[in-house]
Amino acid sequence: MLPVAVDERCEFLSPGWIEAAKAFLQTEVPKRPLDRTRFSMCESFRDAPPSVADERGQAAWHFVIGDGSVRAGAGEIDAPDLRIDGLYQAVLGYAQLVYAAGKEAVVRGQQELRHRWGDTAVSLIGGIPEDPAVAGLLNDLHDHMAARTIENPDFQHRVAQMGLSDRVQQLDELGYAVIENAISPGMADRLCERTAEEVRRYHPITTNGLMMRHRLFEEVVQHSHVCTLAQSAVGQNMILGAMSGTWKEPGPGAIPLHADYPLVRAPFPEFGLIAVAVWALQDWDSEAVGPTWVLPGSHRHHRPPRRGDDVTGAVPILMPKGSALLISHGIWHWQGDRSAPGARVAMHVTYNRVFVRQLDDFSGVNDAFFARNPPAFSTLMGRDDPFGKSSYQGHDGRRFAYAGRFTQT
DSSP: OOOOOGGGOEETTSHHHHHHHHHHHHHHGGGSSOTTOEEEEEEEEESOOTTTOOTTSOEEEEEEEETTEEEEEESOOSSOSEEEEEEHHHHHHHHTOOGGGOHHHHHHHHHHHHHHHOTTSEEEEEOOOSOHHHHHHHHHHHHHHHTTEEOOSOHHHHHHHTTOHHHHHHHHHHSEEEETTOSOHHHHHHHHHHHHHHHHHHOSSEEEOGGGSOHHHHHHHTOHHHHHHHHHHHOTTOEEEEEEEEEEOSBSOSSOSBOSOTTOOSSOOSSOSEEEEEEESSOBOSGGGOOEEEOTTGGGGOSOOOTTOOOTTOEEOOBOTTEEEEEETTOOEEEOOBOSSSOEEEEEEEEEOTTSOOSSOOTTOOHHHHHTSOHHHHHHTTOSSSTTOOBTTBOOHHHHHHHHHTSOO
16 A cells, blocks of 8 residues: 555545545455445544535445445435444544554554544444455455545644644744643553663664654654644644654753754744654653753744853643653753653654755655555655656646645644
8 A cells, every 4th residue: 555646635535535435345346255245334423624514514424335336425324234423533543544554553553542532532333244355345445545545634623623722822822832641651651662772772862763663653753633733833744854762861951952943044934844742751740850941932032042041931841651742933942950760761753844854864764664654654754745756847746736735734
């Protein structure tokens, strides 16, 4: 399941999405041993964006298999064999999980979605027959559509559904915001162990290029809520700039006061160039742990800090493990001193505005990466924008148009 062309991608449950699903079913059903199978399925999701919602605010579709043929379309049907109901934005997360990533990754993704949205965001009534041909068809349909399903492009609708409106405002006004408990404690523990191992293997305090080194890192860079908050600062077509891990033992902070705008000269622009998610993989419950310190509003200086700058009003970011601190617009911050025993382990994920070059080397991202991830990953890897794609035939107009849809958040 390699990245499909950008003009084949669809908004979840849009007419184009339903037509793509219908075309797949009409092509595949006659090829499979389903000539005696009868099966129907209906999905209906509430609080859908206006572009796909009916007068009730719902988006729905269905299909019916019988006698080796299939019919499918928008809307609901009565008494399907399987009915799936839920919250549109939550279900969209499930729709973007790729089964080709493997059972462990899918189970982990489902667990994290339940952690994010709760157990009642999706419900199932009925089931599928004990027929491997039906199960295989549904699995293949899922991955076929996962390769084509983009994140909700109605940015304000998505922000509201995720409960991020206040954080988006804070990130803009103060230059930082926190999403607490963004991942489960178990996921935080796994990432902490893996990050510590990677850092200590290569460097005393830090290492870059984490995304390339374990499936866990691929998953966390695509975290829907964190990416949405970052996109509020640097655009929906942002790319992944870097992913690093840090190891901080007791002693003075190793990273001094700075702004995350490398090689950007003052004055910094009004719009954001870079947003960074700092992941706490252990509890940051006191200043003793050596948390990140930020100076709220310092991004309004539009320049990096200078020696002797007043940092009165700076605050330590205290948050439970599994939380993410988002910083943007060149806000001033630094690593705090640590007096607690042991080491503080953290991840730093950098998201760039689409035209800002990446720091990490992603040249090793091959077809296997794209086969196990949704279109959002392709965008983060810079595959969906026009940069570096022009040739003797001119510019890549399709990618210009696709990236242009998401230039404004």
